[in-house]
Amino acid sequence: MEIRETQEELKALLRQEKDATRHEKLQVLYWLKTQTVETVLSAAVRLGKHRTTIQRWLSSYRAGGIEELLFQKPRSGRPRIMNPETVERLSKELQEPE
Template identity: 50%
Template structure:
């Protein structure tokens, strides 16, 4: 008969209910719920279970194929794509963070860009350097505030002593 699954679910209803409650992600809960629906008989076919979950029948069958091959661990495994490699590698980021802690620091993000290229051989865009330093490392450039040429150092030290 078409649509009837031929799968032996090894876990008991109680185990499945406990595993369903232990899932941290929505995808994990959906996949466990599929097994629970089939085990308890709330869904007689894979297509009915898929409709109850709001998923396509092929998706539910794929989850069951993974369960058949590798068990619950395989079914719950979510593959994460590797993504693009970072413009500034971790080792260069650590070296930059260490350099930013020094008292002299940098005067501009362009200077940081030049330092990365000259010392570490890492070529990165200005915007990338700015985002890394300002947002990710939460660091700032070590640029002193402008001081008036008319300002007297004696008056400044006297003011600091009275305050």
């Protein structure tokens, strides 16, 4: 597999990344670029992920590059019961002694 970014670019991205999942995705690319791992299976074992997860990541990288690999869909879920204004007002009230 051809990885378009250089080792230095990948290393810089790894240092900057705060999100754990995105960091792992970059780590796999770095390992493949530096030939630390030779197969998807060895990368999966080393990272503690399933082989198909790594294959899915690499498939998205092939499809759209680093932007597609690091893109994270907005999390869906149940909306909060209280709106932000109510939460802010409550936190202010809780800080008062009475």
